[in-house]
Amino acid sequence: MGKLGPAPGAGPCPTWTESGDGKDGSRSARRPRLGRARHGPQGVGRASSKPASSWPSAVLRATKIRLSLDLSRVQWAVLAACSTASGASHDYEGIYGLGRAFRLAGARTVLLSLWPVEDQATSIWSEALYRARVTERADTPAAMQAAQRAVLAARRKSGQSDHPWYWAGFLALGDWR
Template sequence: MIPESLQQELQDNQMQNLVFSLDHVTRYIPLGAVFDGENYLIENYNISTIISANLTRIGDRLPAGTDNTSVLALGLSEAKSGFNPLPNVPAEIDAIVRQSANDPQGIYPGLELLNQAFNYKALRDNLATHLILHIATHGEFVANNAYASYLLLGDGKQLPIQDIQNLRDLSKIHLVVLSACETALGDTGQDGTEIAGLSYYFLNGGAKAVMASLWQVDDGSTNVLMQHFYNNLAQGTATKPITKAQALRQAQLSLLQGKEVTTANSEQRANIGVEIRPGTSTNRTTASFAHPYYWAPFILIGNGF
């Protein structure tokens, strides 16, 4: 994908970050999984993409560490009509959010709202006091029709994607993490533009960056990847900051290399037209998440720094 002459120039200049501005159907390529015969691209570079210059706000960075950064984590674990349960979601957001000083779990301080507590009012009213918005749920995306596409709230109601950009206080959010299915994909009928993608609407509403997925993600591997991502992000200091793109790369490499964590229960975060079934208890380790299917769908869009 990268010409040899450019690869040599990148190496000579010790470049670590690649920012892609893609067009047409190339926007659907999982860039980290591009393989040159020996290595995946993610093994050599921190990768992010931009949709357009006017939707990219590079100047702002998350504060280093965890003291000045809080997370609003919203999740759906219960089965809803036509959607599988996501049994790993509670553990995912518990591992990310520390709700009080006495909370034995969690990486970042913040607020977590699960199932019925995750409704539109809770989302709208709590944006102003957090820098990271984490949403772990299902998404339904209809090709050629943004108005029929939505994010499923924890109370079972639908949040139409065109309403996202109208949420007040989105401009205060440094990072939106959409731990859901195919949240970067949109209308692929003509040229692959992401006008119908959730990421576009969050960025257009003022959020600095969005982490989203390109295909139906596995519930178990997503839980593991998200814990790695936030733990990596929290390790940054004022003198040695860690960028969002760097934290995602390290998390993806952890799955690729089979590092740490054991998980059970695996479901896909999408309406995939199958009967609702309970999670399986396979007790898989991250060694079984080494295939790009598990770690490559998540991409960073917007300000990756």
């Protein structure tokens, strides 16, 4: 079996940001916030709605999430950036990373990527994921399955590779509902 990795010509990794400023109804005191992806330097986890030139002051670190944020009302935190499931491994305690930090801060379910995900496939995956979750009221496994199938269908329709690297890069951590 071949090694999983970025596709030839894959662009920079999208990065996680907060879900809007409330002007379009994307943020509400009654509804959980959802993340969205945007472009940034590969391998750098950022959380900001500011222009890239001001990113250094907007780095979102696991410690800050765990200690500073109350995510107890967040049902889903979607970290659709490159390798968000990665982190330092600690004997008998698992991986310390963004997923663990979001769970410790109170997020019920965290969706993470296992490797450097490809931009176009992630965009299709994210749209299908939110459509299944919000419009169709699907639980986490069904929404993730719908997203994976949407990526497969789109890639097959356009004659592109249907290798799992494009559609199987995400996992759910926490509550499966």
